[in-house]
Amino acid sequence: MxxxxxxxxxxxxxxxxxxxxxxxxxxxxxxxxxxxxxxxxxxxxxxxxxxxxxxxxxxxxxxxxxxxxxxxxxxxxxxxxxxxxxxxxxxxxxxxxxxxxxxxxxxxxxxxxxxxxxxxxxxxxxxxxxxxxxxxxxxxxxxxxxxxxxxxxxxxxxxxxxxxxxxxxxxxxxxxRSARLLAWATVAAPQLEGMHRGEAPFSSAPQSGVRTLLPKVAKKQFLTAHPSLPFGPLARDAVVGAVSRALDSAGVAGDDPRLRAAALPRLARHVMADAYEPAFASVCAAPVRVLGTDTGHLGAGDAVANLADLLGRDDVRSGDLLVLLSAGAGFTWSAAILEVS
The missing domain is CATH 3.40.47.10 (Thiolase/Chalcone synthase)
Incomplete structure (x- = not known):
């Protein structure tokens, strides 16, 4: 949009x-x-x-x-x-x-x-x-x-x-310290919602504190039950789609020289290097800044934390373009294009 x-x-x-x-x-x-x-x-x-x-x-x-x-x-x-x-x-x-x-x-x-x-x-x-x-x-x-x-x-x-x-x-x-929001785009894949639900039955009360929450158990159950579901290609297409649509809406080419920096979710380094960064680079030339190695993934907060860190950099100046990519269980991916004020 x-x-x-x-x-x-x-x-x-x-x-x-x-x-x-x-x-x-x-x-x-x-x-x-x-x-x-x-x-x-x-x-x-x-x-x-x-x-x-x-x-x-x-x-x-x-x-x-x-x-x-x-x-x-x-x-x-x-x-x-x-x-x-x-x-x-x-x-x-x-x-x-x-x-x-x-x-x-x-x-x-x-x-x-x-x-x-x-x-x-x-x-x-x-x-x-x-x-x-x-x-x-x-x-x-x-x-x-x-x-x-x-x-x-x-x-x-x-x-x-x-x-x-x-x-x-x-x-x-x-x-x-501000950046103008030029455009954003969101892509969802609700067919993947079970990846964080697994085979556990619906409960009548919250389970927090009663048992340790282990998202990997639900993910393993879901992927085992859906061996032909192409999670990797779905995720790649979602990243490409969200970033491409956001750039198009902003009227910004993927190789625009004003694209100063991009920040992706604070996931594990191998996940970023193997999946997110190649998908992103296929449509956008903005240099990806590796953030969050000393914080971990911040739940719902990665995108705003990344914006704060990018705007704090000495090499980010007025008129530069920034790209934020966010992802969440469900699944949903969002990309935003911003111009530094």
């Missing part, structure tokens, strides 16, 4: 877990094998003693301070997550809005798994383009993957999980 009216992603911030867990310690504790540690390429995972929403509150406060904006000026707070937020029967989006003082905002929870931040940004952008009275909107994400409920190092294939929160303003004018 093309943004024909000005929409900016302003003052992105992330609050990472305050306690790094080095990969060497995880290998010694047999949380991950030496072979997988080498393939994955993470040097450490961010871990936190705080709840996810406490991290989100801090990230949101950082964004508002950098933008010079009072929380009472917000018309929306969209909060995205993938995993337990600290309570079962409540609204974490309302918690974030209340703690920040966003008394005039409508809080909304976004559940699109690890594509959540991009889903929230797209919803906020649509609202700003459709309603002259809307905005600015604050998008936050937060996830923590503490034991015993989650095995952050060894519970999944091709990814290890870090704790952290992100925040960004979706605004009509640039507020602080």
């Amino acid at each position: 093309r943004c024909d009216l000005p929409v900016y992603l302003s003052a992105p911030a992330h609050r990472l877990g305050e306690r790094p867990h080095p990969v060497e310690d995880a290998v010694r504790a047999e949380r991950i094998s030496e072979k997988d540690a080498a393939r994955y390429g993470y040097t450490a995972l961010a871990t936190s003693a705080l709840s996810p929403v406490e991290l989100a509150e801090r990230a949101g406060a950082d964004t508002l301070r950098r933008a010079g904006l009072d929380a009472r000026q917000l018309t929306g707070v969209l909060h995205a997550w993938t995993y337990h937020q600290g309570h079962e029967f409540w609204s974490p989006a309302h918690y974030v809005a209340d703690r920040l003082g966003a008394v005039a905002a409508e809080p909304v929870g976004i559940q699109q798994m690890c594509n959540g931040s991009m889903a929230a940004v797209s919803l906020a952008a649509r609202e700003l383009m459709a309603d002259a009275a809307a905005g600015p909107v604050l998008v936050t994400t937060a996830d923590c993957f503490a034991a015993p409920g989650f095995d952050r190092w060894g519970g999944d294939y091709g990814v290890a999980y870090g704790d952290g929160a992100t925040s960004v303003l979706v605004s009509r004018t640039p507020l602080g």
